[in-house]
Amino acid sequence: xxxxxNRPTYYEELRQKGYSRRDFMKFCTTIAAYMGLQASGAAxxxxxxxxxxxxxxxxxxxxxxxxxxxSFIRSSHPIVADVILDKISLDYTExxxxxxxxxxxxxxRKTMEEFPGEYVLCVEGSVPVYEDGVYCCIGGRSAVDILQxxxxxxxxxxxxxxxxxxxxxxxxxxxxxxATPIHKLVKGxxxxxxPGCPPIGEVMAGVLVHLVTFGRIPELDRIGRPKAFYSKxxxxxxxxxxxxxxxxxxxxxxDENAQKGYCLYKVGCRGPMTYNxxxxxxxxxxxxFPIQSGHGCIGCSEENFWDNGxxxxxxxxxxxxxxxxxxxxxxxxxxxxxxxxxxxxAIGTNLRKKKLIDGLIAEGKESDQALx
Amino acid sequence: xxxxxxxxxxVWQLPVRFYHWLNALCIVVLCVTGxxxxxxxxxxxxxxxxxxxxxxxxxxLHFAASYIFLFNFLFRIYWGxxxxxxxxxxxxxxxxxxxxxxxxxxxxxxxxxxxDKEHLAIGHNALAGFIYFFVFLAFAVQCLTGxxxxxxxxxxxxxxLFAWVPGLFGGDFDLRQIHHATMWFFIIxxxxxxxxxxxxxxxxxxxxxxxxxxxxxxxxEEAFIQEMEEEKKEQEExxxxxxxxxxxxxx
Numbered sequence: 054x055x056x057x058x059n060r061p062t063y064y065e066e067l068r069q070k071g072y073s074r075r076d077f078m079k080f081c082t083t084i085a086a087y088m089g090l091q092a093s094g095a096a097x098x099x100x101x102x103x104x105x106x107x108x109x110x111x112x113x114x115x116x117x118x119x120x121x122x123x124s125f126i127r128s129s130h131p132i133v134a135d136v137i138l139d140k141i142s143l144d145y146t147e148x149x150x151x152x153x154x155x156x157x158x159x160x161x162r163k164t165m166e167e168f169p170g171e172y173v174l175c176v177e178g179s180v181p182v183y184e185d186g187v188y189c190c191i192g193g194r195s196a197v198d199i200l201q202x203x204x205x206x207x208x209x210x211x212x213x214x215x216x217x218x219x220x221x222x223x224x225x226x227x228x229x230x231x232a233t234p235i236h237k238l239v240k241g242x243x244x245x246x247x248p249g250c251p252p253i254g255e256v257m258a259g260v261l262v263h264l265v266t267f268g269r270i271p272e273l274d275r276i277g278r279p280k281a282f283y284s285k286x287x288x289x290x291x292x293x294x295x296x297x298x299x300x301x302x303x304x305x306x307x308d309e310n311a312q313k314g315y316c317l318y319k320v321g322c323r324g325p326m327t328y329n330x331x332x333x334x335x336x337x338x339x340x341x342f343p344i345q346s347g348h349g350c351i352g353c354s355e356e357n358f359w360d361n362g363x364x365x366x367x368x369x370x371x372x373x374x375x376x377x378x379x380x381x382x383x384x385x386x387x388x389x390x391x392x393x394x395x396x397x398x399a400i401g402t403n404l405r406k407k408k409l410i411d412g413l414i415a416e417g418k419e420s421d422q423a424l425x
Numbered sequence: 426x427x428x429x430x431x432x433x434x435x436v437w438q439l440p441v442r443f444y445h446w447l448n449a450l451c452i453v454v455l456c457v458t459g460x461x462x463x464x465x466x467x468x469x470x471x472x473x474x475x476x477x478x479x480x481x482x483x484x485x486l487h488f489a490a491s492y493i494f495l496f497n498f499l500f501r502i503y504w505g506x507x508x509x510x511x512x513x514x515x516x517x518x519x520x521x522x523x524x525x526x527x528x529x530x531x532x533x534x535x536x537x538x539x540x541d542k543e544h545l546a547i548g549h550n551a552l553a554g555f556i557y558f559f560v561f562l563a564f565a566v567q568c569l570t571g572x573x574x575x576x577x578x579x580x581x582x583x584x585x586l587f588a589w590v591p592g593l594f595g596g597d598f599d600l601r602q603i604h605h606a607t608m609w610f611f612i613i614x615x616x617x618x619x620x621x622x623x624x625x626x627x628x629x630x631x632x633x634x635x636x637x638x639x640x641x642x643x644x645x646e647e648a649f650i651q652e653m654e655e656e657k658k659e660q661e662e663x664x665x666x667x668x669x670x671x672x673x674x675x676x
Contacts, residue, residue, distance in 0.1 A: 275591075276591075357598060380609065384609025406538065
């Protein structure tokens with residue numbers, strides 16, 4: 054990402070917009086902290102945003118609800134939306150760009166042709182693959198086609214939200230449109246998964262700034278999520294964790310324990326199996342997050358979270374045994390059948406092997422009598 | 426009534442017995458603490474969180490027992506290669522037709538209670554051995570899913586060897602489901618296991634139950650001689666085949 058003479062740097066854009074250098078440094082410090090960088094990281098970020106011209110971005114919207122975009126433009130620091138998103142919209146994003154129709158398509162094409170191998174492709178939403186992808190068409194072309202075309206020249210791909218990363222709600226059973234996450238459709242390109250429904254705005258900004266600052270994708274975990282934001286379970290960073298360790302649980306949403314703010318584990322909180330930064334970064338400028346407002350985590354950033362219901366029960370349904378079945382019910386039934394079988398077998402043994410058993414008893418008694 | 430002469434056979438070596446009881450203890454602790462983790466009971470509701478840590482201790486017991494379980498399991502696999510003939514891995518994995526024949530015998534006589542000549546195995550009978558193979562698989566499943574879930578909480582390299590497991594399933598949801606459901610396999614296995622020990626002791630009277638304490642089983646002189654002859658026959662057969670092969674190689 055070298056500065057090019059005809060494109061201004063992030064810092065230049067910012068100054069044009071009326072931000073002071075002080076605002077800029079504040080932003081760099083904030084975002085470096087969110088990214089989990091050390092103290093010197095702020096300077097690195099500042100340096101990069103001063104010297105690098107902005108990265109061209111194409112932001113595609115497929116099967117989604119735009120909550121990712123909404124989350125992004127509400128991230129706590131105004132510069133995030135103003136600089137990064139504003140400049141993105143110059144390239145292509147259906148929701149926020151000024152252009153529409155043919156002009157919009159032309160803008161996308163222009164970016165693809167001018168910056169091959171340089172632009173970042175952001176994908177919001179899953180891609181339906183059934184019936185040749187007719188369930189999601191933009192400008193008369195299917196999402197599958199558009200994705201393949203735009204992905205071919207991308208430097209890296211960012212999957213925004215659970216839709217792009219694991220299919221989210223529309224991929225829940227029976228998945229009528231064949232909603233497919235992008236990593237199953239695009240091969241041979243670095244893909245950063247930023248799951249969540251939506252992901253936290255600061256997390257999204259952090260991922261983009263990382264790309265700009267270091268010119269490479271952040272360190273990813275085995276599933277492909279940035280480690281900086283997705284390496285801990287919500288449960289492990291939850292402020293209600295001490296109640297969990299103390300065995301103090303909310304039994305139902307209207308009990309005294311709920312008022313006292315005890316752990317929501319028993320009313321189905323998915324914090325213990327959900328990897329996200331909610332407990333640390335929180336939402337709406339760090340105001341709150343679901344657990345803080347008294348509702349358990351539903352695990353929105355996890356694969357198949359919708360099919361692993363019900364949300365308000367700790368022990369989830371066991372697949373293949375119908376609604377209201379869970380591993381404990383099936384296991385207890387199995388144990389019951391086993392005990393019944395054993396009882397039948399024990400009776401059968403006494404009947405069928407009577408001769409044998411009697412023989413053993415007789416032999417034992419004989420020895421006993423011989424001694425007396 | 427003719428009395429029978431019983432012959433003492435050393436079946437379960439000390440390491441095997443030690444493994445068995447340590448394993449049994451671990452499984453009990455893991456099932457109890459694991460079930461509490463899945464469905465914590467509601468008590469101590471009046472105390473302040475700062476003064477209570479029972480759920481944390483419960484989890485600690487689960488994790489501590491799981492480490493012992495893992496190492497014990499690995500030791501048993503090792504012992505399957507260096508232990509005596511009753512501990513050998515060939516007791517668990519069918520390698521010949523005789524194994525399947527014996528399994529069918531056990532099903533006929535012990536499960537379906539057919540009236541026939543009693544099949545008297547000295548170590549594991551073939552069916553039991555084969556079922557233990559699946560038990561070992563269940564051990565492996567529990568270790569993989571359990572340490573897979575645990576890995577994210579630990580900095581130690583050992584649990585982190587399992588960090589790839591959640592990725593395989595796309596996350597923790599399925600891992601928890603499998604880990605929890607497999608617990609029921611252990612519970613049901615234990616019920617049947619204990620019953621069958623009682624059954625064999627009752628029907629055969631050869632010290633089945635005490636064998637896992639002292640290591641001894643008592644078999645009828647008649648069965649002992651038969652076993653020896655079979656062994657001899659097998660050895661001779663093997664020798665004959667070796668000679669044949671050598672002759673073939675020469676020709």
